Amino acid sequence: MLSTTALLKVIAPYFKKYWKILTIDLIASALTTVAMFFLPIILQQLTDYGASGDLTARVIAYLAGVFIILKSIEVIARYYMTNIGHRMGAMIETDMRRDIFGHLMTLDDTYYNENKVGEVMTRVTNDLFDITEFTHHAPEEYFIFTIQLVVSFLVLSFINLPLTITIFIMLPIMLFVSTHFRKRMAEAQLNQRRQIGRLNAGVEDSISGIRVVKSFANEKEEIDKFESGNQKFYGIKKHFYASMAGFITVTTAFEGLMYIAVLTAGGYFILNGTMEASDMIVFIMYINMLITSVKRIIQFTEQFQKGLTGIQRFHEVMTAVPDVDDTDNTLVLENVKGNIVFDDVSFSYGEDDEKVLDRLNFEIKEGEQAAFVGPSGAGKSTIISLIPRFFDVDSGEIRIDGHDIRHLKIHSLRDNIGIVQQDVYLFAGNVKENIRYGKLDATDEEIYEAARLAGAVEFIEALPNGFDTDIGERGARLSGGQKQRISIARVFLKNPPILILDEATSSLDNQSEMIVQESLKELAKGRTTITIAHRLTTVEDSDTIYVLTDEGIIESGSHEELIAQEGYYYNLYTRQ
Numbered sequence: 001m002l003s004t005t006a007l008l009k010v011i012a013p014y015f016k017k018y019w020k021i022l023t024i025d026l027i028a029s030a031l032t033t034v035a036m037f038f039l040p041i042i043l044q045q046l047t048d049y050g051a052s053g054d055l056t057a058r059v060i061a062y063l064a065g066v067f068i069i070l071k072s073i074e075v076i077a078r079y080y081m082t083n084i085g086h087r088m089g090a091m092i093e094t095d096m097r098r099d100i101f102g103h104l105m106t107l108d109d110t111y112y113n114e115n116k117v118g119e120v121m122t123r124v125t126n127d128l129f130d131i132t133e134f135t136h137h138a139p140e141e142y143f144i145f146t147i148q149l150v151v152s153f154l155v156l157s158f159i160n161l162p163l164t165i166t167i168f169i170m171l172p173i174m175l176f177v178s179t180h181f182r183k184r185m186a187e188a189q190l191n192q193r194r195q196i197g198r199l200n201a202g203v204e205d206s207i208s209g210i211r212v213v214k215s216f217a218n219e220k221e222e223i224d225k226f227e228s229g230n231q232k233f234y235g236i237k238k239h240f241y242a243s244m245a246g247f248i249t250v251t252t253a254f255e256g257l258m259y260i261a262v263l264t265a266g267g268y269f270i271l272n273g274t275m276e277a278s279d280m281i282v283f284i285m286y287i288n289m290l291i292t293s294v295k296r297i298i299q300f301t302e303q304f305q306k307g308l309t310g311i312q313r314f315h316e317v318m319t320a321v322p323d324v325d326d327t328d329n330t331l332v333l334e335n336v337k338g339n340i341v342f343d344d345v346s347f348s349y350g351e352d353d354e355k356v357l358d359r360l361n362f363e364i365k366e367g368e369q370a371a372f373v374g375p376s377g378a379g380k381s382t383i384i385s386l387i388p389r390f391f392d393v394d395s396g397e398i399r400i401d402g403h404d405i406r407h408l409k410i411h412s413l414r415d416n417i418g419i420v421q422q423d424v425y426l427f428a429g430n431v432k433e434n435i436r437y438g439k440l441d442a443t444d445e446e447i448y449e450a451a452r453l454a455g456a457v458e459f460i461e462a463l464p465n466g467f468d469t470d471i472g473e474r475g476a477r478l479s480g481g482q483k484q485r486i487s488i489a490r491v492f493l494k495n496p497p498i499l500i501l502d503e504a505t506s507s508l509d510n511q512s513e514m515i516v517q518e519s520l521k522e523l524a525k526g527r528t529t530i531t532i533a534h535r536l537t538t539v540e541d542s543d544t545i546y547v548l549t550d551e552g553i554i555e556s557g558s559h560e561e562l563i564a565q566e567g568y569y570y571n572l573y574t575r576q
């Protein structure tokens with residue numbers, strides 16, 4: 001965890017944009033306190049006038065008038081604080097959320113393999129809410145508290161210094177001890193939430209496995225297991241209530257002590273003539289105000305902590321760096337022919353992991369149809385994820401049309417590569433929108449043409465609303481083959497010179513596979529194509545087939561050549 005100062009520095013830039021609003025907000029928060037400060041003094045005046053017999057209707061009207069003006073100021077200030085102050089928090093939240101989402105989009109597989117989606121989503125929503133609450137309340141609350149302390153100290157010490165000092169010695173002690181108990185309450189609360197989570201998981205486990213429980217007649221065992229968690233929960237609650245009792249006792253006791261000090265010492269000062277009776281009113285009311293504020297600040301400390309934790313988590317996401325970076329690149333890939341060279345490429349996923357690719361060499365010429373086959377785990381998918389730079393090579397280089405891909409602008413590289421995968425991801429929305437994802441400015445005619453080329457028009461037009469049919473969550477309403485044809489239409493629309501087909505038909509039944517295969521053949525025309533396939537029949541027509549095993553590329557050539565060699569490929573082929 002970063003230090004509080006470091007965390008505040010993380011969000012400081014977000015305040016910068018709104019410094020004017022923040023300044024007015026702080027002034028407004030200061031103005032909300034004026035009526036509170038003057039009320040005791042107004043009452044004191046009233047009492048003094050009353051005691052001396054000088055009280056007139058004019059005096060009352062005058063004092064009431066002053067109070068009305070002060071309260072009106074407070075009302076306006078409060079309106080500003082509640083409305084604009086909160087809005088500033090929301091604006092900062094919106095800015096931060098935009099930044100965090102933008103940054104999430106730059107991160108890649110490596111990050112998302114290590115961080116659960118749910119967890120990341122919490123950061124974008126809940127954590128940011130905690131930060132928003134923090135962003136405007138923290139400056140306001142601490143500012144108001146400071147003003148209250150300073151003003152009360154000045155006013156009270158003007159009335160009676162020794163009594164004021166006594167009170168101001170007690171205040172920090174109260175603040176310190178109460179905060180201690182309050183912290184313990186917060187910890188217990190957190191434990192309680194965790195324990196409830198564990199209990200729930202246990203209940204779910206036992207109930208989901210109820211048949212197993214019954215069949216082994218192990219009900220007693222389950223009940224015992226549950227009871228131990230249940231007792232633990234009770235233990236935590238006990239601790240929580242003990243802390244709560246401590247908190248309440250301490251605050252109440254200190255409140256009492258302060259009032260007693262004012263009553264006895266104040267009474268004594270009145271007796272020896274160093275203090276007026278009406279001053280007592282000022283003291284009592286100020287102390288009341290201070291105690292209320294101390295309680296608020298203690299409560300706010302929790303929110304403050306939550307906000308800091310939120311900032312810490314925000315910071316963690318924002319400082320995660322994408323694996324591949326192109327910020328210093330200027331080279332834009334244009335008029336691509338599609339010549340791909342792997343030159344002595346080695347790669348492993350992690351520093352300690354085994355090498356997946358070890359000094360791999362091959363060249364796929366412009367417009368060539370290449371295929372990789374071999375046992376699973378040999379590194380076929382790895383090869384093709386290196387071409388769009390989803391990962392970077394450890395050594396050696398990959399060149400497209402002679403350019404090391406690490407020198408290219410990533411956008412220009414990926415714009416020239418089309419990928420059709422086994423898992424099709426369709427976004428929420430209709431068919432047309434999903435195809436348009438391949439080229440955001442495509443016209444309806446272009447989309448229709450792409451769908452036609454992908455062999456998808458027939459089934460799309462049979463859908464209830466044709467191209468405007470809502471696809472449903474992740475395309476739940478479409479069959480695997482239909483989804484695949486939509487994803488192929490997308491690539492037709494993108495029209496890239498390089499095409500990667502990663503087990504594109506593996507999960508389809510024979511009938512759908514045949515149809516999709518037709519579409520793919522159409523798509524591959526005139527493009528440099530790299531295919532990975534399980535079923536060898538789908539790659540028979542390739543210009544070059546590479547057989548990849550743990551030893552690297554052990555055979556390559558056309559289907560006929562490889563069959564003639566009677567090697568690995570021949571065995572694989574005859575077995576299938």
Ligand code: ADP
Nearest residue numbers: 113349350356375376377378379380381382383
């Ligand atoms: P193939 O496509 O030939 O089945 P892969 O390229 O998927 O092989 O995998 C090659 C090796 O790399 C396997 O041992 C696999 O476990 C490992 N591997 C694949 N993806 C990752 C990843 N994201 N992180 C770590 N290891 C991986």
